[in-house]
Amino acid sequence: MVKSLIDSPELSSKTSRKTSRKLWMAAVKLPMYSVAIVPIATGTAIAYRDTGAVNWSIFFAFLISAVLILVWENLCNDVFDAETGIDVNKAHSVVNLTGKKNIIFAIANICLLAGISGVLAISWLQQDFVVVSAIAICCFLGYIYQGPPFRLGYQGWGEILCFFAFGPLGVSAAYYSQAKSWSIGSISASIIVGIITSLILFCSHFNQVADDLAAGKKSPVVRLGTKRSAQLLPWLCGVIYAITIAAIACSFFPILTAIILISLPIAWNLCTFIGENHDQADLLLNCRFIAVALHFVVGSGLSISLIF
Numbered sequence: 001m002v003k004s005l006i007d008s009p010e011l012s013s014k015t016s017r018k019t020s021r022k023l024w025m026a027a028v029k030l031p032m033y034s035v036a037i038v039p040i041a042t043g044t045a046i047a048y049r050d051t052g053a054v055n056w057s058i059f060f061a062f063l064i065s066a067v068l069i070l071v072w073e074n075l076c077n078d079v080f081d082a083e084t085g086i087d088v089n090k091a092h093s094v095v096n097l098t099g100k101k102n103i104i105f106a107i108a109n110i111c112l113l114a115g116i117s118g119v120l121a122i123s124w125l126q127q128d129f130v131v132v133s134a135i136a137i138c139c140f141l142g143y144i145y146q147g148p149p150f151r152l153g154y155q156g157w158g159e160i161l162c163f164f165a166f167g168p169l170g171v172s173a174a175y176y177s178q179a180k181s182w183s184i185g186s187i188s189a190s191i192i193v194g195i196i197t198s199l200i201l202f203c204s205h206f207n208q209v210a211d212d213l214a215a216g217k218k219s220p221v222v223r224l225g226t227k228r229s230a231q232l233l234p235w236l237c238g239v240i241y242a243i244t245i246a247a248i249a250c251s252f253f254p255i256l257t258a259i260i261l262i263s264l265p266i267a268w269n270l271c272t273f274i275g276e277n278h279d280q281a282d283l284l285l286n287c288r289f290i291a292v293a294l295h296f297v298v299g300s301g302l303s304i305s306l307i308f
Contacts, residue, residue, distance in 0.1 A: 032292060035200065036070040037063060038299030039166050039193050043174025045306040046186045049254075051179050058122055058177050062131075065118030066170075068111045069135070073142045075108035080146040084154075084215050112139065122177055134173035138165040154217045159198040167194015188247040189302060195240055196295045202229075202236070203291040206274060207284040230271075230278035237267040240298060256308065260301035266294045 040063050048054045075094060082095040095101050116132070116139070123132040141161045144150035152161060171190035172182065205212065205221035206229070212222050221229040244260055247253040270290045277283045 032074070032200075033067055033070060034292060034296045034299065035166060035197055036066040038197075038295065038303070039170035039190075040066050040174045041303045042189050042193055042299060042306070043171040043176075043186060044178055045303040046171075046183065046189055047175045047178030049306045050183055050185070053178075055178060058125075061118050061122055062174060062177055065115040065122075065135075068115035068118070069139060069142075072108045072112035072115065072139075073145075075104050075111070076143070077146045079105045079108065080148065080151070083148075084151075084217075126177075126180065128180065131173050131177045134169050134176070138169050138173075141165040141169075153219075154215075156218045156220050156223055159201050159220060162201050163194040163198045166197040167191055185247070185252040185306075188243060188252045189306075192240055192243055192302065193299060195236065195243075196291075196298050199233075199236055200288055200291040200295055202233075203270070203274065204288040205229075206278060206287060207281045209281065226278040230275045233274055234271045237271060237294075240267075244302075253302075254305060256305040257302060259305050260298045262301065263294055263297040266290065266297060270294060 040059070044054060044059050044062075078094045079101055082101055094104055098104060116135070119132045119135045123129045142165060145153045145158055145161050152158070168187065168190045171193050172186055175186040176182065202220060205219040206226060209219075209222055209226060211217075212219050224232065241261065241264075244253065244257060248255055248257055270287065273290065274284065274287055
């Protein structure tokens with residue numbers, strides 16, 4: 001009787017649909033879009049602290065554009081990884097799920113055009129092309145990360161490109177879109193946002209070392225080894241809090257910014273979990289989402305403290 005239930009077509013269909021839903025949720029990566037939201041929110045929050053005003057039309061236009069550009073980057077990465085074969089074991093790749101690489105690439109480019117158009121509209125309204133220029137550089141960094149013929153991510157440069165695109169360039173562009181100037185506070189915040197964003201990418205390598213080695217991808221975790229990479233992680237997290245404390249001491253941030261210390265348990269969980277299981281790829285599949293949680297809490301705490 002048990003065997004007949006297991007072999008039931010209806011049960012098999014339900015299981016298949018449930019598995020498919022899980023794979024699509026993993027492919028869409030909704031929590032990852034905080035990576036696009038946090039730089040815009042942080043830059044805008046600092047501008048509000050410095051100027052006392054926010055242009056909400058510009059804020060929402062920038063936010064939507066940033067999300068669209070990140071959709072482009074994520075979809076393109078799946079397309080480019082499909083070309084190198086590194087995603088052959090990645091069931092939640094959008095290309096693997098659909099089998100329609102060309103269509104996915106076309107959708108990605110439509111998202112890019114829409115995102116760039118939104119940023120271009122901001123620059124046109126302000127008659128100042130600094131913002132669209134900064135975002136164009138971000139897009140270029142995003143392309144050379146995985147796109148041919150560069151594929152710098154395969155040489156271990158991904159985290160550095162990520163740092164500049166989402167940190168100094170992204171946060172500063174958001175700040176400039178509101179204040180039309182620069183500030184030391186925005187630069188300090190951009191470094192923090194850049195580090196915690198790169199941390200997500202860094203943590204995502206631990207569970208795919210075997211695939212990376214097979215495809216010739218020399219990620220930092222491949223170069224350093226999982227043990228040394230895990231030992232480096234607490235230092236990277238520590239830099240985030242050290243910069244925050246230094247910025248508060250120098251009055252670049254208000255004392256309320258110390259609220260980001262509530263993220264310490266998440267950082268501790270991330271470092272200890274990876275440290276204890278650094279060579280257990282199956283256990284580390286979702287460790288990037290702990291890093292996403294750290295990114296969200298630090299970014300939210302930073303933005304909220306600067307507003308209030």
